[in-house]
Amino acid sequence: MTIKTVGVVGTGTMGSGIAQTCAQNGFSVLLYDINDTIVQKALNGITKRLQILVGKGKITEKEFKESMDRIETCTELSEMKRCDLVIEAVPEKLNLKKEVFRKLDEICSEETILVTNTSSFSVTDIASVTNMPRRVAGLHFFNPAPLMPLVEVVKGIRTSKKIVNTLNQFVLSLRKEPVTCEDTPGFIVNRIARPFYNEALKIAGERLATMEQIDRIMKKAGNFKMGPFELQDLIGIDVNFSTTESVYQGFFGEGRFRPHYLQQRMLQSGKIGRKVGEGYFRYEN
Template identity: 45%
Template sequence: MNVLQKTMVIGAGQMGCGIAQTLIQSGGEVTLYDIKHAAVNRGMSLIEESLKRLVDKEKLTKEQREQFLAKLTPTISLKNAESVDLVIEAAPEQMEIKKSLFKKLDRICKADTILATNTSSLSITDIASATSRPGLVIGMHFMNPVPVMPLVEIISGLATTEETRVKVKKLTQALGKTPVEAKDFPGFIANRILMPMINEAIYAIYEGVAEPEAIDQIMKLGMNHPMGPLALADFIGLDTCLAIMETLQQGFGDSKYRPCPLLRQYVQAGWLGRKSGRGFYLYS
């Protein structure tokens, strides 16, 4: 399997679109799936606009943009996974949704198709248990924004075969990314370290230690972070941050992973960050 073969990306949100764009820019044929026409059309528009910005910056020619877009096919039918060599799932971060998708894909896909999940914290082993091919299930956790960020966290489940692991590492390198491997523990590496830091920053607001601007400024100027933890939380989505903290708390049974009540309150209010126009900051 190499990047030039056929891939289906499940989920036409920010992550799925970024993954699909990266694949077509590396020469792959990609089918972009979502459950509704409106969602998949919105995703196609996001990719078209992203590639247009690259043309405007003279990083791509118009001809290259058209060639890439010709390799991208939108669909609302999972049956189009019949002929693909790889599926990369980027659906919402909920175990029931992912296991349901993997169960369906297991029936539809060829016997040797690799099923990868872009989960940022959920158990690969648990997701794989919904299939009859756990050896072909693996985690490919891309970073956001996908076309820009060089890292892909690779996570093998309990049954993931060595052959699958090696193929996916090679694919990741063919995409111009750096694969870094982690064991199948809640949050893996990236979010096991990042999310408690974000959660602690939220506790600092909750306890009246400082305002969001001050917290972010200290982390940027004092720790040389390119973005403060609260601005980053808004960028990721506060609902996603909460879901990951809950996964960490449930997975480890340790109170140090308890989500800050303020984080939970913001999510309940629909203040999810950039995507809703309001989180720890206001967005126009």
Template identity: 55%
Template sequence: MREIEKIGIVGSGTMGAGVAQLMIQNGYTTIMYDIDMETVGRAQSAIESRLDRFVEKKRISTVEVKTMKDHLKTTANLSDFHDCQLVIEASPENLDIKRAIFKRLEEVCSEKTILATNTSSLSITEISGQIQTPKRVAGFHFFNPAPVMPLVEVIHGLKTDAETVNTLVVFAQKIGKSPVVCKDTPGFIVNRVARPFYGEALKIMNEQVATVEQIDRIMKKAGNFKMGPFELQDLIGIDINFAVTKSVHSSFHGETRFRPHYVQERMVQAGSLGRKTKGGFFSYDT
């Protein structure tokens, strides 16, 4: 079992920043990377603002928040991950981008560093297929918002070794998560199950059977979901949700039940991506 003390996060978007926040809240020294210091700096400021709100709500003390902030470092150079025991990649859902990142991580990190990907649906085996040490690559899939949602999927690729999987399972438990181990199949568990949740809701809306508001209200009141399918798409990001649907559909060789919906495609083309653009299926002032 490998001891983890220092963690690298590749990507400072919604998920990357959320995972970084989770790590510093649990006392881990964390380095967050993005393509330039301005981008990663904005994410750092957003994390610090969220932590400050915890103080305002008297959930934690100013001393605790200062310690958390001190644990967070930022960089625009992947070489700074050279002494990390765990690196979690949270870049866009693009296979070529992820493969390039993992090839670079293999060059700069120790051979003992676990290289994990937060991909929602891409094959772990395919992501790690071009590096020399695929045994240390695994999926480590958090759900948004990462500091709050309890589930983490630990996915083993074809060549992932048992030590890597076991280390991630134990680590997930240490940071207060509930890990579930699964095979490297399209969509893994949650995103495979969730495709009809979004897909059927989009069909019902498009057929004018019910409005977005009605569908969400029914799913929350009658289905006991915390969020309806449209509110949840806005939170995740319609672009991310659409990319996952396309990936699962492609991986299942065009199986009809996973077919993407053109309404999502048009919204992505229009830049209406949900909360992060202040508008998706609903409008947001902040």
């Protein structure tokens, strides 16, 4: 099938980033959230990011205007019936995601592809609340979506091969690299990433090194662009902790994926990263 109009449900960091990416690559975008204030805030954020790209000479004024013209907003989920593909990007809460998919299944045409941007929840489980699980898949973008080149195309147990093929072509049309994977806890990237974060938290918790030292070592010796604590602050400690919990539970308590109490304490304190100005490190601007 041909994808022309993409619906994005949720205007947080991931949702607005995905919407921007789709609009920049020629797709009409319908961006949904629960009220006008939230939607407008997301639209302002997309505008500012694109204006920065204009200032850096990465895109032209014409490309900026064309991208913004492709984005339409709404506060009624029923508007998603106009879309060929709907990408769910609501907060990482399984019951919330399932409720969204129940509604989308009733609203959208049988030809509409429904995908979740979940980083770790079971696509098969989410699809189980729909009448047509064959059209449900995972499309896991990474933060920040406009910059990160990889997208995981996750095949649920009942996802059709045709849908997987269509999504791979869609990702390529976004000038990104698709990788198809089975529906396992954490998929590929987040499964690999758990020890990156968890071992760093253990080292810090045992006072073998400071967070600053760990990040510096990983960047200097490991050639990572960001250290594990800096990266958690960027992603959001709340999001990272939720993913760790999900992977741990998905593998039925396998020890190597066990969350660390230090990360939980950060979440309890409200110091969850850049988005609030403070996480493991402070962010003045």
